Amino acid sequence: MDTQISRRLKMLGMILFLLGLLNGFILMQLKNPRMGLAAHLEAVMNGTFLVVCGFIWNELHLSNSLRKILLVILIYGAFSNWIFTLLSAVFGTSQTTPISGAGFTGTTIQENLVTAGLASVGITMLFSLLIIIYGLRGKPEEAKN
Structure with a gap:
């Protein structure tokens, strides 16, 4: 498994x-190409x-339930990071990305969607890394295979 x-x-x-890589081909078609580059x-x-997480997965000392949680938040965080950054480029939002979004403003709904999405990404990626660091404790030969 x-x-x-x-x-x-x-x-x-x-x-x-x-x-x-495909995202790179459409940068200039986005409302905010700079955010497109960020995406x-x-x-x-x-x-x-x-x-990298795939390569270290079998090295982690984690319970099955913690592994399931980690898997879900890793996949959510990684893909959502791209999706919400790309949405920011499409909508031209700047509330949470004032440097890359300078000169652009989305609607209130668009700004709130991107803000909530990027906040959820930050939280899930932080917890993912904390769980991974915790899972890498101990001796390598004790890892679950």
């Missing part, structure tokens, strides 16, 4: 990486992060 999850994380990471970079970096 853990080998399947490891492989799935690697596959999802490569899919997100590919989406990031491109988020997808490439988070795709790489998911691949």
Whole structure:
């Protein structure tokens, strides 16, 4: 089961990486190309992060329930980071991204959607990393396979 999850994380990471590369082709068609570039970079970096997580998955000392939680928030955080950053580029929002969004303003609904989305990403990615760091404690040979 853990080998399947490891492989799935690697596959999802490569899919997100590919989406990031494809995102790069449409930068100038977005309302805010600078945020489009940020979305491109988020997808490439988070795709790489998911691949790395796939490689370390079997090294983690975690209960099954904590592994399930980690898997869900990892996938949500990585893909949502790209999606909400891309939405910011499409809508031209700037409330939570004042530097990249300078000179742009979305509607109240658009701004609130992107703000809530990016806040949820920050929380899930923070917890993901804390769980991963916790799971990497102990000796390597004790890891669950």
